[in-house]
Amino acid sequence: MKQQLVSKSFDLPGNEIGRVSKLYLINRFVPLGNLGGMTRFRELLILTVLHRFGALPFRLLIRYEDPLTRLYKKLKG
Amino acid sequence: MKWQTCYTLDSFLKKGEQLAKQCEVITFDLFDTLLVRRIHDPDLVKPSVARFVANKAQRNGLDWTWPQVQTLRDEIEAGQRQETGKRFEDHEACYPQFMGELLKQIFQKKADADLLSEVTDYELMMENSMLVPRAEVVEWLSALHAQGKKIYVLSDVYLPASHLKRLIEHAGFLDSVDEVISSADSFLAKASGLAFPLLKDRYHLHYESWLHVGDNPFSDGLRPSEKGIKALVLRDSSEKFRKAVVKRYYNYSQGQPFWKGRTVQQLMLPMEKESNAFSPMRVYGYNVLAPLLAGFLQGVAEDCLRQGIKRLYFFSREGWMLKKVWDEIVPFLFPELPVPETSYLYVSRMALAGASCAHQGLIRQNADIVFLPTGNRDFRDVCRVFSLKPEGFTEILHRFDLQVDTVLSDHHEGYLPQNIQQFHRLLEDDEFQVEVKRQTTDANKALQLYLQEQSFFEHEHVALVDIGWLGTIQRFFFEAVNHRKETPRCQGYLLGATRGIEYPTTHKNCIHGMLYDRDRFNLAGSTILYAQDLFEEACRAPHPTLNGYQLTPEGFTLVFREQHDATGKAEKEQDEFYKELQEGIKEGSRQYGIAASILGFKYKDIQPWLHYLLVSRLAFPKADEVATIRHKHHLDDFHGHHSPSNKKIKGRKALWDNSRNMLRWNPLLRLKFFLRLIRDRLRE
Incomplete structure (x- = not known):
């Protein structure tokens, strides 16, 4: 069966972010070696949410990109 | 409006x-x-x-x-x-x-x-x-x-x-x-x-x-x-x-080394019309093997620049793919830098083993290498590996109570400790060594002519690149030319150095494992041991192996193995099976070179992600991945055809030898093998 080199959510094919999460979990109990500190949980969570559910919010909110950006900048100070 | x-x-x-x-x-x-x-x-x-x-x-x-x-x-x-x-x-x-x-x-x-x-x-x-x-x-x-x-x-x-x-x-x-x-x-x-x-x-x-x-x-x-x-x-x-996805990875890569390699891979991903559907083999080559091999060669190039090495030789046959990867990444990664010139050198363990005996004779350490693979059993295998004719040694063997088929390997039935002791005494015998040198001199001369043609002796310091694992090719290679005073300093780079037998490291001759080296504790890197054959087969050139160097009236000729027998046909079948994989590696390498160059990441930056790739794809692979990617044939002339006794090979099954069903339905299988890997590394 043919495969794409990139998934629809712009991840590596085969749910790479899921694989990272799995090894992140294993790495909590069994040392996997030098992975450069691997990842922080927050980063992993954001990336997972972005890959899994990112497309829809982008499609819905693109119309309001400018006011949302202005609001974000205002909130950020 | x-x-x-x-x-x-x-x-x-x-x-x-x-x-x-x-x-x-x-x-x-x-x-x-x-x-x-x-x-x-x-x-x-x-x-x-x-x-x-x-x-x-x-x-x-x-x-x-x-x-x-x-x-x-x-x-x-x-x-x-x-x-x-x-x-x-x-x-x-x-x-x-x-x-x-x-x-x-x-x-x-x-x-x-x-x-x-x-x-x-x-x-x-x-x-x-x-x-x-x-x-x-x-x-x-x-x-x-x-x-x-x-x-x-x-x-x-x-x-x-x-x-x-x-x-x-x-x-x-x-x-x-x-x-x-x-x-x-x-x-x-x-x-x-x-x-x-x-x-x-x-x-x-x-x-x-x-x-x-x-x-x-x-x-x-x-x-x-x-x-x-x-x-x-x-x-x-x-x-x-x-x-937004690219930006997120990029931002994380600035703070967390792990994500650097992932960012490179994100930039490698195809877009628009580039993004066609390909075979799983090609996808694996592009997304897994390409970053690993390109990362390895990026590390080699960086080290060559550090050491001022001007010439690099890729050893056949794995060097064929490695050279292609090198040619794809170097123009992007090292513009205007004095990276070494490269050549593809036709070598093989079998061709060099004989040539290495011409001056030093057959030394004990080299003879012992023959019996590392379980398929080798007796003096006939020694002769096959070192391109010797057993007939020339009949009388000498007789003096030491040995015959050509006396079992010398403890993997086989009929092995007696005194056999190997006698064999080691035989190696001390002058008459034996004279005959060894006589039989291997021509091959050595032909090798030197070939190396002269390749400008090998014109440099002070050269890099030798191979896939791995023991460094036997470089060992035999260096021993074959070490007697010449103009022999350059040889710096070997291997994808993985398992060092199953101690390498004779000197100032003029050393090897360095890039992704894994047994001399440096590296648990993640050691997962390369799960599927060494995968890397060998993925990088192997589609030409037959070299059998030897032969003197001719005009100079020398390279003698390649015939491909008409069952082994040759199996090799061709394997080449065909991995053709798509190799295509994926070539395409992916180019994109790796571009992405790493844009991001300015060095080998050390990308190493944590390469370790992750090794662990996730080799130690914790998906069942379908193993079933699809696992090679069909792995051929090695160095290995003999004798079957070891079952008792000796029991318990050596690797994760990748398990069936698809076993891999799919046994949830603890991967963990069991990984714990075994940790135990083995700690014992080392």
Whole structure:
């Protein structure tokens, strides 16, 4: 069966972010070696949410990109 | 007139078709409309150019670092924009002017037109590598051109039109464009709206039959609308999403080393028309083996630069693919740096083993290597490996109570400890060694002629690159030429160094495992041991192995193995099986070179991700992955055909030897093997 080199959510094919999460979990109990500190949980969570559910919010909110950006900048100070 | 905005590509094309019917002239914005960038921030291309300029300066004896070059470029460009702002409404800059000024300040009198052209070529090459034509929009543009509409490309950018034409030509649609207009030439930009009257006057256009298409609501929407031009703006949510993903990975990579390699892989991903469906083999080659092999060779090149090595030899047959990967990544990763020249050297353990005995004879350490593989059993196997004729040793063997088929390996039935003791005594015998040297002298002479032809003896320090694992090829190779005083210092680089038998390291001859070396504790890297054969087969050249070097009246000849027997046919079948995998590796390597160059990441930066790839793909693979990728045949002439006793081989099953069902349904299988790996490493 043919495969794409990139998934629809712009991840590596085969749910790479899921694989990272799995090894992140294993790495909590069994040392996997030098992975450069691997990842922080927050980063992993954001990336997972972005890959899994990112497309829809982008499609819905693109119309309001400018006011949302202005609001974000205002909130950020 | 209000411009129209579309949020999906489909609606954009549909609306565009409708509007284009009423127009004779269509102007297109270039960046993010016709061409999309792999990277989220276009300014990230600039540091790679700064590195190029800094490397060039350093080669000219000028002390410049790339951040200094980048800072100066930014200052000059900003200065030019300020100056332009005094005379024009738009604060534009022109690349040849500010780059020319930058080079003048760095290279002083050496800055000439050729240098500017060289730097420009590099910048455009990097731009081209980051730009991908947006397939459907380009198809629409070509269709409009075919209908006889006038097509202009209009861009607000510091690159002049002549440079933009090169980008469009590379993207493959210059034929469909009537003219390219850049704000860098006139300093009249879309942002102020002044580019539109310029075009109107220059090409005698009419606003009412003019459609402008772009991605910026202000420059491509509001400004043309003010002039009465129909305007269509694309705000593609999918593209925004893609860029947001890239940006997220990039930002994380700045703080967390683990994500650096992942960011490289994100930039490697194909876009638009590049993204076709491929076989799982090709996908694996592109996404898994390409980063691993390209990362390995990036590390080799960096080390060669550190050590000042000028010549590098890739050992056959795995070196065939490694050389291809090298050729793909080096132009992007090391521009203007003195990376070593490379050659592909025809060698094999079998061909070199005999040649290594011509001067030193058959030494005990080398003889013991024969019995590492369980398929070798007796003196016949020793003769096969070292290209010796057993008949010449019959009488000598008899003196030591040995025969050609006396079992010398403890893996086999019939082995007696005194057999190997007698064999070791035999190796001390002068008559035996004289016969060994007599039989191997010609092969050694032929090898030296071959190496002379390859300029091997003309260097003081050379790099030798191979896939792994014990370093026996380099061991035999060095021993075959070590007697010559002009023999260079040999620095071996292996993908993985398992060092199953101690390597005779000296100042002139050493090996270094890049992804894994048993001499340095590296648990993640050691997962390469799960599937060593995968790497060998994936990199192997589609030509038969070398059997030996032969003297001829004209000089020498390389003798290759015949491929008509069952082994040869199996090898061809395996070559065919991995053809797609190798294609994927080649394509992926090129993208790796581009991505790592743009991001400026070194081998050390990417290493944590490479370790992750090894652990996730080899130690914790998916069942389907193993079933698909697992090689069909792995052939090694070094291994004999004797079957070891079952007792000896029991318990050596590897994870990758398990069936698909076992891998799929046994949840603890991978963990069990990984714990075994940890235990083995700790015992070492």
